[in-house]
Amino acid sequence: MPNPQKRLLVLGASQDQAFMINTAKAMGINTLAVDMNPNAPAFAFADDFAVVSTRDTKALKAFLDDYTQEKPVHGVATMGSDIPHIVAEIAEHLGTWHISHETAKLATNKFAMKEAFKRGGVRIPDYRLVGSAREVHDAFDEYGKLVIKPLSEAGSRGVSLITDTKDIAELFDRAFAYAIDGKVLVESFLEGPQISTESLMVNGHIHTPGYADRNYDVLERFLPQIMENGGVQPSDHQDAFDDVEAMLLKAAKSIGLDHGVMKGDVVLTKDGPALIEVAARLSGGDFCESLVPLGTGVNYVRNVIRMALGEDVVLDELAPTMNRAVSNRYFFAEPGRFHSVEGLEEVTAKDWISKFEIWYKPGDLLPETRSHGQRFGVFVLTADDRETAIAREKWVYDTVKIRIDPV
Structure with a gap:
């Protein structure tokens, strides 16, 4: 102890x-x-x-x-x-x-990270550094659909999906606002379901207690920003877990992570799992705080704390003790003056709502949503199965009415 x-x-x-x-x-x-x-x-x-x-x-x-x-x-x-x-x-x-x-350096520079993954044989998107809109055009001609991103920002800041050439100059400028050494990263867009993972490397061995299917049902609404709308646990892709974990082990070894925590962004392509990027830290939001512990009974943050203190990991604590569906979703509001929210009492009275937060106050001026940090609020719910969880998500969205006054 x-x-x-x-x-x-x-x-x-x-x-x-x-x-x-x-x-x-x-x-x-x-x-x-x-x-x-x-x-x-x-x-x-x-x-x-x-x-x-x-x-x-x-x-x-x-x-x-x-x-x-x-x-x-x-x-x-x-x-x-x-x-x-x-x-x-x-x-x-x-x-x-x-x-x-x-x-730590490799985990916070997305280009250096991809170079390490390439050397380690990890399946990743095609990528290159660019320093001008002209170079983005050249990459689009070669790769087709592109993601452009800064090298070191989190929370989707400066990240855009490029599907044609008409907005390349503007989207390059957005990413370049966060540029390191005058360069940003472009990578080919990988088609397929996406999974968030969270692994613990324990003395060279990998354990992945955290899997969740990422939700992009608002993607079209916010393009060219890539806006995620939470996730759901358990994953619908458990048959791919062995291949995913083998890839994550390669990724960890590629960046020299033998002992510590690693968050992964995985795409299940038609050719098998591929890795967008990793982070050498615990996730924010509700992944390790809500989705995994509420769904599986595993709080692996305890073991990350033990690692930080130089103590032994308790592997038995990484074994699931239950299997429930957990979903977290976000609220997105239009720009304007926040007036009020209806339906709060009705929603929060449900015993299957474990979290409900609004991040703005009446009277606040709401910006255009261009990053995850500008979302309006969040809720987390539990259910016995995914189908019930999805039905409950819809009920929450139908019940909560956000009133915004135009400015």
């Missing part, structure tokens, strides 16, 4: 990190959360907190040098925030376990 005197530093204290903080507390571990937002919601759950930017490594180290004179910190982790390089740097400063800096 974990030593109750151990303390975990959690980088970030947004809603994305609340589940990790609460999981650690339930394990008897003290928590220290840092965030640049003085009103970060997860501060309320942490034993200690400090207002420090998770991306300001100099300030973090200075704060920790002072803090650890009286209170030792035994591990560093995060959830949802794509900063494995910062987790590794801060953990090294504290002398605690972390993935290698090279692995």
